Amino acid sequence: MRSLPARRLAAVALTAAASVVALAGPAFAHVTVNPGSAAQGGYTAVDFRVPNENDTASTVKLEVNLPMDHPLASVRTLPLPGWTANVEKSKLDKPIKVHGSDVTEAVSKITWTADAGTKIAPGQFQEFRVSLGPLPTDADSMAFKALQTYDNGDVVRWIDEAQAGQPEPAHPTPILKLTKAAGGDDHGVTASASPAAGTHGDSSDHAAAAAGDTKSSDSTARTLGVVGIVVGVIGTAVGVLGLRRKSGGSTS
Structure with missing residues (x-):
């Protein structure tokens, strides 16, 4: 019976992670x-x-x-x-x-x-x-x-x-x-x-291209940040679930 709250917690964590991915995805879809x-x-x-x-x-x-x-x-x-x-x-x-x-x-x-x-x-x-x-x-x-x-x-x-x-x-x-x-x-x-x-078109274009690369790097960083949040949420849920199971096993 003690494992039920842990399972609910894990389900909530996974749902939150899925929501983060769903919100982040459309920004890269157009x-x-x-x-x-x-x-x-x-x-x-x-x-x-x-x-x-x-x-x-x-x-x-x-x-x-x-x-x-x-x-x-x-x-x-x-x-x-x-x-x-x-x-x-x-x-x-x-x-x-x-x-x-x-x-x-x-x-x-x-x-x-x-x-x-x-x-x-x-x-x-x-x-x-x-x-x-x-x-x-x-x-x-x-x-x-x-x-x-x-x-x-x-x-x-x-x-x-x-x-x-x-x-x-x-x-x-x-x-x-x-x-x-x-x-x-x-x-x-x-x-x-x-x-x-x-x-002298090359110098202007290279400068603008560098700016574009910086923006692209920022987008990549944001994507990795979202992925990190998702992994962290899932890891926390799995850790809590493991502790709950261990605690339940030691009292039985």
Whole structure:
């Protein structure tokens, strides 16, 4: 009879652990932009992180639509072995000024297609890196609507924008938040904008990539932290259960 409370304690601990995992899981289940923020007016490199959420099919194509209400004059993809990137441009209704020159077209869509033998299998994810800019100075975020295609023909449309005060949609669109540039003026923007003119793009992209790697490390640390909590809860429950059984055995 003395073992009943211990069993209940173990059951509660396991339920709590499962709840922690359930709450942590969805944060890593959507197509996202990483890092999730960048400075207005500057250039950055981001990863479109694509997890495979299908247990029986593999992802073979990703389409990312760039916002044309804030067109980006410079968009470059980083070569990814096993994937072919196709960049589409569209004419702008109104030219934009970049470094004193008129830009009449901008990238409106990027499509990555898996080569033969390449795929994002169940339980895996892939990151697709893009350098882009200059980011708008009159917006606080940019939405990159995405379509994820599986080899069984299924297409998941990550195009739903979250609304204030409402639950997160089932398929939220990837969002890049834009923050005020350091110093509050355009001097830093001009300096960081120079690489996009085609002279020194590598240094800017590497700096942004380093920032992205830091964000990725933070996400990994948070994941390991959650796992540690789960293991600790289960270990405590098992230890208590063992002590209860030992105590019960010694009195009988």
